[in-house]
Amino acid sequence: MEPIEQKRHLTTAVPGPRSLELTVRREAAVSSGVSSGLPAFIERGSGAILVDVDGNQLIDLGSGIAVTSVGHAHPAVTAAIAEQSARFTHTCFMVTPYEQYVAVAEALNDLTPGTHAKSTALFNSGAEAVENAIKVARLATGRSGVAVFDHAYHGRTNLTMALTAKNMPYKDRFGPFAPEIYRAPMSYPLHDGLSGPEAAARAISHLETQVGAHNLAALLIEPIQGEGGFIVPAVGFLPALAEWASEHGIVFIADEIQTGFCRTGAWFASEHEGIVPDLITTAKGIAAGMPLAAVTGRRELMNAVHAGGLGGTYGGNPVAAAAALAAIEVMRSEDLAERARALHSTIERKLSLAASELPAIAEVRGRGAMMAIELVRPGTLEPDAALAKSVVAQCAEDGVITLSCGTYGNVVRLLPPLVIEQSLLDEGLDLLVGVLRRCAS
Numbered sequence: 001m002e003p004i005e006q007k008r009h010l011t012t013a014v015p016g017p018r019s020l021e022l023t024v025r026r027e028a029a030v031s032s033g034v035s036s037g038l039p040a041f042i043e044r045g046s047g048a049i050l051v052d053v054d055g056n057q058l059i060d061l062g063s064g065i066a067v068t069s070v071g072h073a074h075p076a077v078t079a080a081i082a083e084q085s086a087r088f089t090h091t092c093f094m095v096t097p098y099e100q101y102v103a104v105a106e107a108l109n110d111l112t113p114g115t116h117a118k119s120t121a122l123f124n125s126g127a128e129a130v131e132n133a134i135k136v137a138r139l140a141t142g143r144s145g146v147a148v149f150d151h152a153y154h155g156r157t158n159l160t161m162a163l164t165a166k167n168m169p170y171k172d173r174f175g176p177f178a179p180e181i182y183r184a185p186m187s188y189p190l191h192d193g194l195s196g197p198e199a200a201a202r203a204i205s206h207l208e209t210q211v212g213a214h215n216l217a218a219l220l221i222e223p224i225q226g227e228g229g230f231i232v233p234a235v236g237f238l239p240a241l242a243e244w245a246s247e248h249g250i251v252f253i254a255d256e257i258q259t260g261f262c263r264t265g266a267w268f269a270s271e272h273e274g275i276v277p278d279l280i281t282t283a284k285g286i287a288a289g290m291p292l293a294a295v296t297g298r299r300e301l302m303n304a305v306h307a308g309g310l311g312g313t314y315g316g317n318p319v320a321a322a323a324a325l326a327a328i329e330v331m332r333s334e335d336l337a338e339r340a341r342a343l344h345s346t347i348e349r350k351l352s353l354a355a356s357e358l359p360a361i362a363e364v365r366g367r368g369a370m371m372a373i374e375l376v377r378p379g380t381l382e383p384d385a386a387l388a389k390s391v392v393a394q395c396a397e398d399g400v401i402t403l404s405c406g407t408y409g410n411v412v413r414l415l416p417p418l419v420i421e422q423s424l425l426d427e428g429l430d431l432l433v434g435v436l437r438r439c440a441s
């Protein structure tokens with residue numbers, strides 16, 4: 001196959017005629033419950049470019065929601081997948097083991113925060129990892145309560161719907177939900193004006209008075225909230241919660257499914273404030289798009305579970321594990337954490353400049369290459385979801401993929417592949433800023 005030039009290039013409207021034909025077939029065959037942000041059907045990808053079936057080359061600033069951090073079709077990853085799939089594609093680790101699973105566990109035990117003894121179990125999706133982290137915490141503590149936060153997103157399975165905060169579209173009429181989930185107020189500096197310690201004191205008081213620390217098996221939190229709006233808690237919030245959890249024998253679970261694997265400028269976002277979670281859940285960026293997820297944490301917790309208590313048919317699939325090992329090696333050798341920090345300064349600079357002239361941008365926030373703008377009605381903090389929607393749609397028409405998020409749908413987020421070339425990032429950002437100017441002024 002010809003190499004794909006790292007350039008935006010439009011040959012038709014987006015979506016083009018071939019995509020529209022496929023959309024007709026899709027609508028006849030695929031549940032309408034599954035929707036797509038940008039209905040351009042993709043044929044190939046490379047680096048930060050996706051090529052659709054009409055030959056349009058789109059700049060990908062979303063990475064399939066923080067998944068293809070090493071870029072689309074990274075040659076080291078595709079080679080590892082090809083090699084492993086030619087050897088064998090499945091045994092079920094619970095039937096007969098293989099080395100790749102163990103090697104991924106070793107890498108995660110090594111890379112996640114803390115020097116204590118750790119063990120890992122592998123799964124297929126983020127939601128499955130979160131469910132299993134809760135299983136481990138409940139079994140190890142003999143307690144049932146789970147503390148979660150406003151704006152949290154932890155998945156779409158039954159237990160994780162209960163853990164997720166936002167009703168539409170994730171939960172509406174899908175109940176009843178699992179019991180023993182308690183939601184505490186999050187630190188959201190733009191809206192609550194609280195310092196980290198103040199916000200933590202509020203959350204802790206809420207949990208102590210409404211639940212009782214001794215009833216909690218786990219406190220589950222995203223170090224930077226993803227779907228909830230790229231909410232970066234005020235400094236000191238996470239350490240205060242971690243300390244309180246530790247004092248009361250509550251398992252502190254960091255859900256790093258979106259923040260992990262160099263995305264925020266460190267291997268894991270917990271590192272920015274020196275947090276050492278008891279358990280950490282990972283997925284998304286772990287394997288460049290192959291389905292893989294993990295729970296990694298304190299060996300005594302992970303090993304409290306009886307033999308056979310954790311597992312699944314596909315968890316830690318050998319092809320996905322081989323892809324993860326290759327992707328992790330790319331992150332290490334290309335120092336993608338450093339690359340994320342470099343991307344941060346470009347994104348921050350361009351978006352802050354836009355924010356200084358556009359009062360609809362209430363805040364530019366995020367860490368590393370996990371960046372967002374929150375859009376409001378000028379002069380207020382009232383969310384403007386319609387503006388976010390039109391910005392994302394207009395960018396897509398112009399060949400730049402961005403994503404919206406937020407409890408109120410008014411946040412535009414950027415999660416570019418960490419390997420994106422500087423000129424392509426500049427072009428994508430300039431286009432986004434142009435769209436913001438057009439839509440917001």
Ligand SMILES: *Cc1c(COP(=O)(O)O)cnc(C)c1O
Nearest residue numbers: 125126127153154155226257258
């Ligand atoms: C995406 C996500 C999940 C769910 O992962 P799936 O692989 O979609 O099940 C859980 N937690 C966070 C923080 C996420 O971003």
